[in-house]
Amino acid sequence: MFGISPLGWVHTLGSLPAIPVAAYMFARHGRIVPRSPAGAVYLASMLIGATTVFMVAHQPVSYVVGVVTLLFLLVGYGVGRISSLGRTGVYIETVCLSVSAFLLMVPTVSEILRRVPDGHPLVTDLNSPLLRGAHLSLVVMLIAGLTAQILCLRRQGRT
16 A cells, blocks of 8 residues: 555654654644653654664665754754753754654655555655645744744743
8 A cells, every 4th residue: 555565664653653742742832842751752753763764765865864863853852961051952952853853744745745645646756846845835834933932942031
């Protein structure tokens, strides 16, 4: 179904929970909160997706996205343990984890548009205007979201 191998299904279903969990944390907290139960689910799901991409990827850029995602996850989850950074650590954590969610959504949107509906996908070319528009929308959401998060963190820091 959808031309996905068994390992591809492990990759897809393993990383899938990160999407609603991230959406929940963005809606509830305005950011991904790593030291929370939802944050633990997000990390586990993202690690499954980011590590299995090396076994299922067909595009060279997929390997780069996997490595960069892992780096942003490690920094995002690790920076909170460095107490000497103070409030700066919260900013780094927020930006890194938001970028990790963005890096999850770019291939997710690409794969959905290139595989659905089964047998007659909406996009057959990586240069499709629909796919480029979807990616541009994700970039705009990332920029707007990061701006809102940083402004909110600054306001919290003043109170």
